[in-house]
Amino acid sequence: MIFEQLSGNLIQGLVLGAVYGMATMGLSLIFGVLKVVNVGHGACIMVGAYTALFMFKQFGLSPLFAVPVAMIIGMTLGLIFYYSAIRRLLKGPELATLLATFSFGVILEETIKQLFTSEVVGYNWDLPKFDIGITVLSLSKILAAVGSILVALLLYLWFNKTRAGMAMRSVVEDDDGARVCGVNVDWEYALSFSLGIGLTVTSGVLLTMFIPVGINPYMGGPYTLKAFVIAVLGGLASPYGAFFGGVVFGLVENGSYTLFAMIPGVEPFAMTRFFSFVMLLVILLIRPTGILKAK
């Protein structure tokens, strides 16, 4: 009985984890290339959620159509923000970019609030559900996970098989090395920031396919925190590390939820968060390079 419940929840965790992973790749990409921590990460996810909501309610389009739209919106926002602020702050102290990305998040939240009010909203995408014995999975959740895996795979191929992707990787590895090869490092910075925000906004669409309710301008906070834990799990600077970190996080979150729920008098949801951050501290203490890195 307990075992069945646990394994059912772990399957849910695996599917959710794939989406979590994809939702952290943008953060890791931006950190890996520019050494900038995007504190406005959750707000970018929120913009993606509203993109899905708007297209669904306004045009009756499935969230799958919102995926490319969110990518374009995110990349455009990223480019504008890079050239208007980040580029000028890269040589300054780290606090400068931290405050800048924080205010980027606030600007996004307040703009969305003006456009859509701060009312908590949601949409209902009625898709079939599958009972697989130990748990019930809806098609929209499966699509979200498959979409996340696809995006991660595309990013992996792009990084490893294309000239443009290799150039970005070379900047992550050594920017002066990239310069002597003739790579336009400044453009790579702009591109990776833009791509990172694009991926994050897109992940917001995929997350609403998982949880289509509770959409509001300030929904991003918990996602920022989770993304930090996931990014550390995956070794911070590696987008694929982040993806697998997300899967691990999804499993730990759902697994610990099930176990905490068995203890009488314990509120499992709050404990899950506590557990996640204890995990973050322990990893930082014993393996600051992430659990996946060999060295």
Added chain:
Amino acid sequence: MLKVEKLESGYGSMQVLWGPDLEVKAGSITSLLGPNGAGKSTLLWTILGTVTPTNGKVYFEGQDVTDLPAHKKVNLGLTMVPEGKNLFKEMTVFDNLSMGAYRKEAQEVKQENLELVYSMFPILAERKDQLAGSLSGGQQQMVTIGRALMTKPKFIMMDEPSQGLAPKLIMEIFQTIVKMKEEIGLTILLVEQNAAASLGAADYVYVMHEGSIKAEGTPDEIKGSDEIKEAYLGM
């Protein structure tokens, strides 16, 4: 090929270069000697454009390239073998060399250049699938030189290519540098602390100290001047 006029630059409020003048003739090995902290590396990075010049001019093949960003200079055929190697350590030897062939013109001759690099450094062909970070210091230096050759350069600036290598390897690296001039027809600006070996390979020598050029001449002239040798080269 390259001409530097009264170039000034530095880091923040600390000025490092105090207007050195220098000329590198096409097809030559020009050596830049001087003690630690003389500003030799800063001069190379300023020529490349990573350190921004505050004053003075850089001409490449007669064209004013002072304010051109680094990647555009690489497109003109100028590149660098940096002192810290700046390899892509988590990428394979082959991927490192491929990155050298990043610019369009270099891509067209990638295969030929790859064969050239492998013939100069056969060990790299054997280790092409290994991560660059896993190689020995000498082999990493070969990858760095190979990566520079892959950019299809006319002119290479080499910063301390023999640093940290065993004496036998130092000899090999210097032989390679001479080969690059004689067989490939490259022009080389060589920064070295190893004055003896450098004087043996160079066609012309500049001596740098405290951010400016203190002496210049043919290797024989420099060797003949006890004054220069004692004051700047510690020989």
